[in-house]
Amino acid sequence: MDNTALQSTDVIIFVSSGLLVICLMFGFILYFLMSYRQKRKDYILLESQKQEIDQQKLKLEKTLLELKQTQAQLIQSEKMASLGELVAGISHEIQNPLNFVTNFAALNQDLMSELKEEVHNNNPEEVLAIVDDIMENEKKIQEHGKRAEGIIKSMLEHSRSGKGQKEMVDINVMCEEYIKVASEESKIKLGNLAGTYECIFSPETGKTELMKQDIGRVLLNLINNAFYATHQRWLAEQTQNPGYTPKVTIKTNRNPQIIEISISDNGTGIPESEKNKIFQPFFTTKPTGKGTGLGLSLASDIIRAHGGSITVQSEENIGSEFLIKLPFK
Amino acid sequence: MFFEFVHILYYISLIGVFLFCLFHIQKVSPPFIWICWLVVATSLSEGIAKMVVYFQLFSNNIIYHIFTPIEYGIYVVIFSKLFESTRISNILYGSWFILVLTEIINTLYFQPLHQTNTNIMILESVLLVFFSLLLFIFIKDSLKYDDLLKEGIFWFNSAILIYYAFNILVWGFHSFKIYTMINPPVIIYKVNLLFSALLYLVYGYAVFLNYTQQNHKKIKGHG
Numbered sequence: 001m002d003n004t005a006l007q008s009t010d011v012i013i014f015v016s017s018g019l020l021v022i023c024l025m026f027g028f029i030l031y032f033l034m035s036y037r038q039k040r041k042d043y044i045l046l047e048s049q050k051q052e053i054d055q056q057k058l059k060l061e062k063t064l065l066e067l068k069q070t071q072a073q074l075i076q077s078e079k080m081a082s083l084g085e086l087v088a089g090i091s092h093e094i095q096n097p098l099n100f101v102t103n104f105a106a107l108n109q110d111l112m113s114e115l116k117e118e119v120h121n122n123n124p125e126e127v128l129a130i131v132d133d134i135m136e137n138e139k140k141i142q143e144h145g146k147r148a149e150g151i152i153k154s155m156l157e158h159s160r161s162g163k164g165q166k167e168m169v170d171i172n173v174m175c176e177e178y179i180k181v182a183s184e185e186s187k188i189k190l191g192n193l194a195g196t197y198e199c200i201f202s203p204e205t206g207k208t209e210l211m212k213q214d215i216g217r218v219l220l221n222l223i224n225n226a227f228y229a230t231h232q233r234w235l236a237e238q239t240q241n242p243g244y245t246p247k248v249t250i251k252t253n254r255n256p257q258i259i260e261i262s263i264s265d266n267g268t269g270i271p272e273s274e275k276n277k278i279f280q281p282f283f284t285t286k287p288t289g290k291g292t293g294l295g296l297s298l299a300s301d302i303i304r305a306h307g308g309s310i311t312v313q314s315e316e317n318i319g320s321e322f323l324i325k326l327p328f329k
Numbered sequence: 330m331f332f333e334f335v336h337i338l339y340y341i342s343l344i345g346v347f348l349f350c351l352f353h354i355q356k357v358s359p360p361f362i363w364i365c366w367l368v369v370a371t372s373l374s375e376g377i378a379k380m381v382v383y384f385q386l387f388s389n390n391i392i393y394h395i396f397t398p399i400e401y402g403i404y405v406v407i408f409s410k411l412f413e414s415t416r417i418s419n420i421l422y423g424s425w426f427i428l429v430l431t432e433i434i435n436t437l438y439f440q441p442l443h444q445t446n447t448n449i450m451i452l453e454s455v456l457l458v459f460f461s462l463l464l465f466i467f468i469k470d471s472l473k474y475d476d477l478l479k480e481g482i483f484w485f486n487s488a489i490l491i492y493y494a495f496n497i498l499v500w501g502f503h504s505f506k507i508y509t510m511i512n513p514p515v516i517i518y519k520v521n522l523l524f525s526a527l528l529y530l531v532y533g534y535a536v537f538l539n540y541t542q543q544n545h546k547k548i549k550g551h552g
Contacts (some may be wrong), residue, residue, distance in 0.1 A: 014502050014517065021498050025491040036469050036477055043472045 080292040094151050094201055097144035104137045104144075111137070166209045171259055172201040178219040179250050186227035196230075197223075197248045205252040208259055209329040210306055218299040218310075222263045222322050223248060225295070228286070229267025229320065236268070254323065257328050264321035270314040278312065333478040335519045335526070342373075347372040353540045360410040361481060361539040364532055367403045370396070371529070388443040394436055398429045399444055401453045404489075408460050411482060412467060424456050447500040454493040455501065461490040464526035481535035481542070492524055506543035 076174040111134050118126040179197050230246030237244045270278060270285075275282045279300045303310045307327045314320035349363035357365065374396040378389040402504040405425045409418040432449050441447050463488050468474065499521045 014498075018495060018498055018520070021494050022491060025494050029487045029490065032465055032469065033477055033483075036472075039469065040472050040475070 015192050021132040021187070045279055047218065052104050052283065074294055078298060094148050097148040099142050099233055101148070102142040104141045107135050107139075108137045120327040137322075164209055168207045169210055169212045169215070170207045171205045171261065172203075174216065175199065175201065175219060175250050175252055175261060178216055179223055179248070182223040182227060183248075186231070190227065196246055197250065200249065200251040202251075202253045204254045205259055206254065206324065210326065214302045215306070215326075218302050218324070219261070220252070220326075225252070226263055226265035226267060226322075228232075229269070230265050231267075233266070233268045233317065254259040254328060259326045261324040261326070263324075264319060269316040269318050269320055270312065271316055275312065275314065279310075335522045338520045340524040342530050342533075343368070343372050343375060346386075346529045349533050349535055353440075353536060357536055359540045360407050363403055363407045363410065364485060364536055365430075367400065367407065368529060368536075370403060371472055390445050391442045393450075394432065394446050395443055397449050397453055398425070398432050401425055401456070403427050404460075405455060407485075408464065408490055411464060411486075412498070414467075417527050421460065424460075428452060430457065431446060445503070447504045451497055451504070454496040457489055457493040458497065461486050465490075478520070479538060479542075481537075481539035482532050484538065485500045485535040486530050490526045490536070495524055496521070 111130050115127060115130045115134070118130060176199055179199065183197055226248040227246075230248060234244055234246050246266065248263070248265045249263070251260075253260040253262075274283075274285065278296050280297060283297075300310050303326070305323055309325045311323050311325075312320060313323070346368050354362055354365040374392055378392040381387060381389045381392060401424050405421045409421050412418065412421075428449065431452055432446065433448060435448050436442060436515045440448055464482075468477070468482065468486070474483070500516060502517065514539045
C-alpha cells in the first residue's frame, strides 16, 4: 500500500461515496418533507371532517333530547287524555245516583211539609205513614249515596299514581269495570248507538298479579278504539247498510299459565298496509287532534313490561280483534 | 494556509452564529437554548484548539478527546428536549454514557490523546444519524407543524442528518485510508470544514426561525 499519497481510485471512491451519501440524505429529507405535507394535509382534512361530524353529533344529540322531551310530553298528554276519558265515563255513572239522591231528598222535603201539617191536624195514622215513606226514601238516598261513593272510590283508585306496584286483580271484574266506563264515555261522545257491548268471561280466569292501573289503561284504550271503529263504520254505512249494529265484545280465557283477554269489534278494521305500523309511536289513523298515536304503542310497552304479548287480527270492513296474553301468576 | 478561504468561511460562520446565539440565547425555546450553548461550546473549543496550535502548547487532538463527549452530551440534551419522551431521554442519556466509556477505552487502548479520536467521532456520528432519523419519525407522527420549512427543528435535524452521515464517511475514510499516510491529503478536511461551516450556519438559521416564532407568539400574546 502506498503510504505517501492517495491513489486516484481512492479519491474517486471518496468523492462518489460522499456525493452518494449527501444525495441519499437530501433525497430522504425531500421525501420526508413531501410525505409530511401530504400527511398533514390529510390530517387537516380529517380534523375538519371530525369537527363537522362532532358538530352534527351535537346537533343530533340536541334533536334527540328535544324529541325525548316531546315524547315525554305526548306520553303525559296521552295519560291525561285517558284519564279525561275515564273521568267522563265515571261522571256519567255518578250522575244516576246523584239524580236519585236529589229527587228523593226533594221528595222527603215535601213529605216533611206534609208531616208538619198532619202533626198540626193531630192525625197519628197519617203521620206514621209519612214517616215510613220518609224512612224508605232515606234508605234509597243512603243506597244511592253508597253507590256514588263506590264509584268515587273506583275513580280515586284509577287516578292514584301507580309506582309500578303489582297487586292481585280479578281480570273479569276489571274488564267489566272498564268496558262499562268506556261504554258510558262513548255514549256521551258518539251517541247512544255506540257503546253496545258483550262480555264473555271465563270463570276460570280468576285473579292474577299485575299493575292494575297500567293494564286498565291498556283495556280502556283498546275498548275506546273498538267503539270508535264501530262508530266510524256506522257513520260510513248508515245509508248503504242501515241494518248494521255496532258491537264490541270482550272475552277472557285462561290457558294453564296464560290469561287471554280479547277485545273485538265489528268496526272498520285495519288496512293491511297499516297493520304493522299501529304499534309504532305516533302512528294514528284518527284525524288531527283526536289521537296522539301513542295509545297502542304504550299499550304494547305495558303488556311487554308484564311479560305478555299483544297481537292484532283485522280485516277491513269486517272488524278487528286485539288479543292480550298475560302470564298467570 | 491558515487564512485560506474555507478556514475563513468556517471561522466567520462560527463567530457570526456564536454572536447571534449569544444575543438570543434567552429569547428562544429550551431546545434552541441548548443549540446556542452547543455553538458557544464549539466556538470555545475551536478557539482553544487554535490557540494551542498557535502557541504550540500541546497536541490539539487532546481538545477533541475532551470536546467530543461534551458536544455529544449537549446533543443529548437537545434531542431529549425535542423528543419530550422519558423513554427516548433514557436511551439518549444511556448512549452518552456508552460514548464516554468508549472514549476512555479508545484513549487508553486505541487512539491516545495525541491522536485524533476518529473512532469516537464515527460512533458519535452514527448515534446522531440514528437519533436524527428517529426524530424525523416523531415529527411525522406528531403532525403538529403547519409548515416544516418554517420550523427550526426541521432545519436543525436535516443539518444533523446530512452532516453526520457525511462525517461517518469522512472519518471512516480517515481511519482506514489516510490515517497511516505521511502526507495526508488536506482536501478531505477542507470539504469537512466547509460542511461544518454550513452546519453552523443552518444551526444559526434554526435558532433565528425559533426566535422569530417566539417573538411572534409574544406579540400575539400581548395583542
